[in-house]
Amino acid sequence: MPTGSTTDKSLPYLQECPERIAEMFRHSDMGCENRRNGSCKCGVKYTFEEEEKWHCGCCGAPFKIHPVIQDIPHYLKLMELGLLRSSPE
Numbered sequence: 001m002p003t004g005s006t007t008d009k010s011l012p013y014l015q016e017c018p019e020r021i022a023e024m025f026r027h028s029d030m031g032c033e034n035r036r037n038g039s040c041k042c043g044v045k046y047t048f049e050e051e052e053k054w055h056c057g058c059c060g061a062p063f064k065i066h067p068v069i070q071d072i073p074h075y076l077k078l079m080e081l082g083l084l085r086s087s088p089e
Contacts, residue, residue, distance in 0.1 A: 028053040
């Protein structure tokens with residue numbers, strides 16, 4: 001199960017984003033049965049503003065957005081940074 005790795009490179013970039021984008025990182029969910037039994041492979045756990053957060057990805061996307069056209073470059077950059085998690089430094 002990912003433990004922040006998808007967001008490690010994305011979170012610092014949020015300081016450059018509009019507040020409405022950072023807001024989607026402030027919410028957490030309980031996850032599904034896979035999280036409770038330890039078999040989740042799709043969830044994302046991270047720390048944001050000194051609080052641990054969880055987004056289940058088993059039954060849908062772990063992050064949901066309501067896109068604003070002028071924010072599309074920020075969404076793309078966050079996705080790009082999230083993909084860097086598996087790249088060697």
